[in-house]
Amino acid sequence: MDGKICVIGLGYVGLPLAIHFDRAGHTVIGYDVDQQKIESLQRGTDPTAELRDELVEESQISYTADETAIEESEYIIVTVPTPVDDLKNPNLKFVESAGETIGQNIQEGATVILESTVYPGATREILAPAIERTSGFTVGEDFYVGYSPERMVPGDSQHGLRDVIKIVSGQNDDVLADLAALYETIVDAGVHRAPDIEAAEAAKCIENIQRDLNIALVNELAIACNNLGLDTHAVLEAAGTKWNFHDYQPGLVGGHCIPVDPFFMIYESERNGYTPQLMEQAREVNEYMPKHVAEMMLRGLNDCGKVLQDSTVLVLGLAYKPGVGDIRTSPVEDTIEKLQSYDVEVIGHDPRADAQIVRDRFGIEVQDIPSFDGVDAILLATPHEEYLDLEYTDLMHRMSENPLVIDVMGDLNGRLADSDSVDYRRV
Known part of the structure; x- marks a missing residue:
C-alpha cells in the first residue's frame, strides 16, 4: 500500500x-x-x-x-x-x-x-x-x-x-x-x-456530559430565579466573585453533541446495571428550557397588556448556536411551537440560515431583512454577531405600544436594561 x-x-x-x-x-x-x-x-x-x-x-x-x-x-x-x-x-x-x-x-x-x-x-x-x-x-x-x-x-x-x-x-x-x-x-x-479504545469512547461522551450538567445547573437556577423575581445574571455575577466559582450562563442547548452524547453513556451504563440519574436529570432540565423561554414570553406579553392571539413575536436567530447557520436540533423550534400553541404569530429571521429550509422546518414566515414595524415582542434567541450591532433603542419606536424584548443570553442588558421604551427581560 x-x-x-x-x-x-x-x-x-x-x-x-x-x-x-x-x-x-x-x-x-x-x-x-x-x-x-x-x-x-x-x-x-x-x-x-x-x-x-x-x-x-x-x-x-x-x-x-x-x-x-x-x-x-x-x-x-x-x-x-x-x-x-x-x-x-x-x-x-x-x-x-x-x-x-x-x-x-x-x-x-x-x-x-x-x-x-x-x-x-x-x-x-x-x-x-x-x-x-x-x-x-x-x-x-x-x-x-x-x-x-x-x-x-x-x-x-x-x-x-x-x-x-x-x-x-x-x-x-x-x-x-x-x-x-x-x-x-x-x-x-x-x-x-x-x-x-473504550477509554477514548467514554472520554468523548463525558466532554459534553460535563458541559450539559453545568449548563443544566445554571438553567435550573434561572428557572428558580425567574419564579422568585430575581435577576439570574446578577446572582451569577455576585457568586462569580469567588475564586473557584465556574463561569456558566443560562441558555438554550442545541447542536449535534451536547443534547445527544449523554444518551450514549446513559445507554451503555444502563445496559450494565446502573442508571446515571444526574445525567438524565440534566438532559430533562435543558430539554425544558425552550418551553421556559416561551413561557417567559407569554407572561411578558400578558404583563405588557397584549392579547396573545393578536400578538406578533419576531424571533431573531433560529440556528442552534451563534455563528452558524445549522437549524438541525435547534432548540428554538420548541420555543416557537409553544408560542404557536397559544396562537401567537411568530416571524423569524436568521442571517446565517437558509430561509427556505427554515420555513419548511419551522413552519413560520421568515424575513430576508428583519422588520420591527408593528411587532409586539422580540425574542433574541440566538445572538449572532449581526444582531449585536443593531440600534435597538431606535428600533423600539417602530414596534407596537409597550414593546417587549426577551433576551435569552443577556447580550443586550447594557443597552436595554434601563430603557423606558421597552420591557426588557433576560433568562
Whole structure:
C-alpha cells in the first residue's frame, strides 16, 4: 500500500479532516454516498459552508461515491452520523453500514479509525464485526481498528482541528503508536494516547456530559430565579466573585453533541446495571428550557397588556448556536411551537440560515431583512454577531405600544436594561 487515507463521510467532521490530511501532504480519498455532495466538492464548493471554497478547490483530494476506492487505502477514517432514536437510544446504523461497505472493499493490513461519537465498546461491538462479516477477515489479524473522537466546534475558529489535542486509541500498542504518528501530522496541539479504545469512547461522551450538567445547573437556577423575581445574571455575577466559582450562563442547548452524547453513556451504563440519574436529570432540565423561554414570553406579553392571539413575536436567530447557520436540533423550534400553541404569530429571521429550509422546518414566515414595524415582542434567541450591532433603542419606536424584548443570553442588558421604551427581560 502507498499509505493512502480514505475519509468516509464528508460532512462537518469528515471534510475538514480530509482537507487537513491533504494539506499535510497525504494522499487522500474522500468518500460519501451522497452523489450530489460529491459533485459539489468536485466543482470546488463546500456543501457544509464550514470551509472556504478555495480550500476545497485547491485540494488534491479524490472525491468519489465509488466505494471501490476504499480498497486503495491503508487508513480508513469513519466520520458518519451517530444520532439517537425517538427513545433516546443510540442509532448506529450508519456506523454498521459503513463497516459493511468497508469490509467489501478493505485490503489486508488496513487500519480503520472511527471518529463518530459512540458508547464505550461500540468500536469493537459494532464496527469491527460489520467489517468482519463482509470481508471474511479477522480483526487484529487481517485488519486493525482504532478510535479517535472528533472535537470539531462549528463556528469556532479559535478551536479548529489543529488547535485541540487529539485523543487517539488503538486495539494494541502498535496500532496506537501508528495512529498517534498519523494524527500528529495534522494536529499542532499534540496527541493524547488513551490506554484503550473504550477509554477514548467514554472520554468523548463525558466532554459534553460535563458541559450539559453545568449548563443544566445554571438553567435550573434561572428557572428558580425567574419564579422568585430575581435577576439570574446578577446572582451569577455576585457568586462569580469567588475564586473557584465556574463561569456558566443560562441558555438554550442545541447542536449535534451536547443534547445527544449523554444518551450514549446513559445507554451503555444502563445496559450494565446502573442508571446515571444526574445525567438524565440534566438532559430533562435543558430539554425544558425552550418551553421556559416561551413561557417567559407569554407572561411578558400578558404583563405588557397584549392579547396573545393578536400578538406578533419576531424571533431573531433560529440556528442552534451563534455563528452558524445549522437549524438541525435547534432548540428554538420548541420555543416557537409553544408560542404557536397559544396562537401567537411568530416571524423569524436568521442571517446565517437558509430561509427556505427554515420555513419548511419551522413552519413560520421568515424575513430576508428583519422588520420591527408593528411587532409586539422580540425574542433574541440566538445572538449572532449581526444582531449585536443593531440600534435597538431606535428600533423600539417602530414596534407596537409597550414593546417587549426577551433576551435569552443577556447580550443586550447594557443597552436595554434601563430603557423606558421597552420591557426588557433576560433568562
